[in-house]
Amino acid sequence: PRTFVWTGYRTNLNYSNLYKTVRQLRIKGYLETPREGRKILLKLTNKAKEELILKKLLEGKSWDGKWRIVIFDIPEKQRKVRNSLRNKLREWQFEQLQKSVWVGKKDVSAEIKKFINYLNIPQWVQVFVADKI
Structure with missing residues (x-):
């Protein structure tokens, strides 16, 4: 596996910004220290690795001409859950x-359904695939 090791010091590095960035990544569950x-x-973290892999997969897929429509x-x-769904849709x-x-446009129907089930909200969400909107 690839590992990055930083052992030196750079005088132009803003340690305050570095600390804040690392802290935010830890809070979001992307980084362990x-x-x-x-x-x-x-x-x-595994969460960060999975999201990076998903992002890479999404970038590589070409549009199949079908629209994915999510209505909720x-x-x-359940505001926090609703906001989580919106944030994930933006990521996709x-x-x-x-x-x-x-x-x-991206075919992430399976991922959407998994996420909806993970949030335990299938009764409030509908997912459609359409040729036109």
Whole structure:
């Protein structure tokens, strides 16, 4: 496996920005910072690796001429879940037609269904494939 080891110091590196960036990546679950003696290691999590692989796969696929349409009506009590779904749709390069209607060109139907089940919201979400919109 590829490993990046940084052992030197750069005088033009803004350590405050580096610390903030590493902290945000840890909070989002993309980075682990195990210690090895006095050294702090930066290690990508499985979540980060999976998302990088998915992004690479999405970039490589050409459009098959079909639209994926996601329509949802998630209750206000489930706002965080609704926002998670919207964020994931953006990651998958979907565009918002209305507040709860999104369309995309990439064939990620299987991933969408898995994510909907993971969030436990299939009763509030419909996924369609269409030739025209």
